Amino acid sequence: MNRIKAYKQFACLLMALVFTQLRAVAQLNNEAAVQQLLKLLSGRMHLSVQQYSGTNLVNEQQFKQNQLQSNGANWQLKIQTTKVSGAPEAIDVTASFMLENGSATSTAVSASFDFSHWSRDNYVLVPASIYNGNRYPAIGYGYNPPYPTEMYYNPKVPLTISNNPRLAIEKGKTSRIELQSTSTATPAMCFYSPSAKKGFIVLTGQQTAFGNNGLSIAENATQDSCNFSITAPAMRKQAAGFGDYHASGDKAPDWKSGDALNLSFRVYVFQANSIPDLLTKFMTIRKAFTGPNHPRNQLPMSKELELARAICSNNFITVPAGSYYTPENGKDFQLGWVSGMINTYPMLAMNNEKERNRVVAELDFVMDKLQGKSGYFYGGITAKGEIRSEEMNAAYPEIQTMVRKNGDVLLWLMKHLMLFKAQGYGHMIKPAWENGARKLAAAFTQTWKRDGEFGQFIAPETGKIAIYNSTAGAIVPAGLAIASAYFKQPEWLAVAKASANFYYNRDVVKQGLTGGACGDISMDSDSETAFGFMESLMALYYYTGDKSWLSKAEVQAALCASWTISYDPVFPANSQIGQLKCNMAGAVWASIQNKHAAPGVCTSSADYLFKLFRATGNSLYADLIRDIQHAGAEAVNVPPHHITTNNLPGSSMERIQPSDAEGKGSIGNFINTRNSWTETDGMLMALELPGIYLQTDKKKLYVFDHITAKLVKQDANGVVLELKNETIHDAQVSIFAESSAAAIKPLGYNNFIKWPKANVKAGETIKVKIGKKNQLSPLPVS
Structure with a gap:
């Protein structure tokens, strides 16, 4: 045994x-x-x-x-x-x-x-x-370090970042x-x-x-x-x-x-x-491992537009400097970048006499007070009328300004001029506005011919580049392309193409980054140049029809995607975002220095991503901009059910913080303030993105707005859609319907004013018929 x-x-x-x-x-x-x-x-x-x-x-x-x-x-x-x-x-x-x-x-x-x-x-x-290993010279210890003297007026200055x-x-x-x-x-x-x-x-x-x-x-x-x-x-x-x-x-x-x-x-x-x-x-x-994210339908674009417009309208002031919509929480004016003369655009799009006249007053003020002798604009002015400098060194005390802001001025000024004409108010355009645009386009052209780049900071009096070697001018080719067509100046288009090729090859192809556009960083990689350069590439595709720009735009869109949260982060349960159960996929990180995400692209609807989707048929680009829009809506303060900023209804602010860069206590918590640019973003996305996009012959339907939609019938007379609004807000949904043949033609800048709109009340399901000529008519729901 x-x-x-x-x-x-x-x-x-x-x-x-x-x-x-x-x-x-x-x-x-x-x-x-x-x-x-x-x-x-x-x-x-x-x-x-x-x-x-x-x-x-x-x-x-x-x-x-x-x-x-x-x-x-x-x-x-x-x-x-x-x-x-x-x-x-x-x-x-x-x-x-x-x-x-x-x-x-x-x-x-x-x-x-x-x-x-x-x-x-x-x-x-x-x-x-981390972009290109962040293997660059670093300066300072802290937020927005000052540039040392040797970096000024030095064409050989290396790309230099903050202490990251x-x-x-x-x-x-x-x-x-x-x-x-x-x-x-x-x-x-x-x-x-x-x-x-x-x-x-x-x-x-x-x-x-x-x-x-x-x-x-x-x-x-x-x-x-x-x-x-x-x-x-x-x-x-x-x-x-x-x-x-x-x-x-x-x-x-x-x-x-x-x-x-x-x-x-x-x-x-x-x-x-x-x-x-x-x-x-x-x-x-980028979503292959974490899986699909889950955007929530809770704030229709039209409601976000209504709330943000009310804030902007109430912030129009007349002070010694002039009359304008305040782009910040104070009365001082900042041009470009964070909304100055950008928030005017959605107000002009209202096609309302009161707001139109206010836009006219602001454009008058900008042209009168802020353009320097060289043609470049100063970046800001106090309410009392004192010009604000943005980069200064004791050895070089002259006032300098951001090249990025001047790129914004050229782009948005041209967009304003085109919108005035599209709305039938071209007669209101003043010679001073067009002259200001001409001078700025000519200044950029002269700088390009002299220096072979646009720089990061520039002196508006002399037109000389103060700080070289960044991608801060990423959006400039877009403005030059539009101005070239508007003023019939082919030389400006040539400079737009040459400069865009330069930035694409030097920065995107060889370094895999763009940077230097934010006013509070060094030349750090940032999302704002990435998205801004997308604007330029799609503008060049529109004005040339050359598909090589489309190919470059697809690469650039991938760089933009690297800045955009691809999944729904888990926030602390007791944080504001955690308690609201916000799904923040689509929030856009600022820069490698400013380690936080934000509700939107500073400052843009990013409609160029929609244009790229339309041109290529690749839904990844539609998904990207839909995510950005929905994350933006998650940050909007909509009392009493969705409190974020504890500020004005419709307000939002630029911090969506998943990281502990600002301390563990900041994770998932909003700040009790508001940022004009995030509110401007909401307005722009509501305007320049369709609520629904439909290719009628291919039955290709994509919904951007906070509703659901399905195609229920199609015959020789048109298409019938069923729209369902499960939010607690009434929605006015814009619908862009076209054939696949029409989609081959690049999309311009004012198309949104032609999109018909369907009214869908809170909790309601309706049917609408889209006729052959894109007319919209409601139908009874059986």
Whole structure:
């Protein structure tokens, strides 16, 4: 009996050994698929357990097989890989960590990707945080650092950023970037290798049960190897702020026997011949891991327009400087950038005599008080009439202004002139307005011919570039293209094309970034130049019909997407956003210095994304602008059911904060104030984006507004749509219907005034018929 018992025990041990070996073999087979993919980039994945003292790593042990012993604790690892349907270049990975027995204090787990044969020439991207590795000279310690004297009037000044996380610009120096998943628009790390002609992207989720994930990139001193890591939870020594750093407060959890955690991610290694290839690949897959987001229909565009217009109308003032709609919370005037002479456009579009006359008064004021001798405009003026300077150094005391603001002036002034004519009020256009536009277009042309760029800051008296070498003039080609057609000046179109090609090749193709347009940053990468350059590329497509501009616009749209939140972040449950259950996919990050997202594109409807969707048929562009519009609506203060700013009904402000850049207490909380530009954005999106887009012959229907719609009938007499408004607000929904043949023609700037509108009351379902000539008629609901 003892012998039989011994045999049974031996058999059990043997079986356990066999199962252990089989499990190890299966694990190796699972892991082999990932390692084989990474091998294409001389990469290798390893998984580890990390022990911390505070935020200092004191011990890291890698799993060699599926088990690990550390400080008396036994760990088990299971790796599960899955092929991604339709994407042979991608693999889904779930690493399951379990503490079988024992305990582990202050411990995190990590999935790392080690790349040998690394080069500092590789382009590194973390969406909305790191562009080209942020491998540029950095200045200052804090928000909006002043430029040193040597940067002024220096054509050779390098692209210079604020004190942000970055890879070392110096050779022979190690560097480490530590981020939290919520410091990105998409939790992802990417790079492009020019030598291997391949791209790498790893996507993960925001968090596990232990909190937000960490993303880190570490480069060795010889800069020939680099490590990309996902850590659960994030374990940063310092958290990056607005050009500075503070203690992160990150804490690794204590594990007890039986505790487990799944860390999931998706790895891509793919053929790429350029930075644009990486960008366009990223756009197509940025939601692939986190899945579709869920925009809420709660504030119809027409209601947002009504509320924001009321605020703007009540903020028209007459002061010693002149008469204008205040673009800020005070009475001083700021031109361009954050609404000055932009918020006039939706007021002019009202086609209302009172507001039209006010717009006339503001245009008179701008032309009279703000244009310098060179043709460039000053950026602002106090209510008392004192010109405001925007960049100044003791060695160069002359007043300087943002090139971006002057780009805004040219674009929006031309749009105003065209809208006056489209509405039948061309006779109200004053020679001074047209002369002001001519002088500005001529000034940009002269600067281009002299300097081969537009610069970042310029002196309006002399026309000389004060600060060179950014993409701050990204929107200028759009203004020049419109002005060229309006004034019949072909030279301006030539400069528009040449400058757009210059910025595209120097900044987008070679560096994978655009930057320097925000008035409170250095030359940091920012979303405003990315979207502004989209405006220029689509303007050139419209005025030339050349599809090469469309191709460039598709790359630029991918860069824009990298700034836009692609999923619905989880906010603290007790935060304002958490309590309101806002879905913030579509919020647009500001810049690598100003680490927050905002409700909209500063300052634009981003209708060029709709134009790109219409021209290409690619719904990713429609999805992007719909997300932006819906995130914008989530931030609007609509008492009593949706309190955000605690300010005026219809007000909004520029902070949607998923990160701890401003401290943990700021996460998910709005600020009790308002920003005119975000309200202007809401008005512009309500005007320049259709509520519904329909291609009648292809039955292609896309809904941007906060309603649902479906095509219920189509015959020789037209199309019948059923519209349902599930919000608590009445909606007036604009409908843009056309044939696919008509969609081939590029879309201009005033089409929105022709779109018919359907009135759908709160909670109502209606049917409307769209006739052959795009006339709209209501039908009874059966």
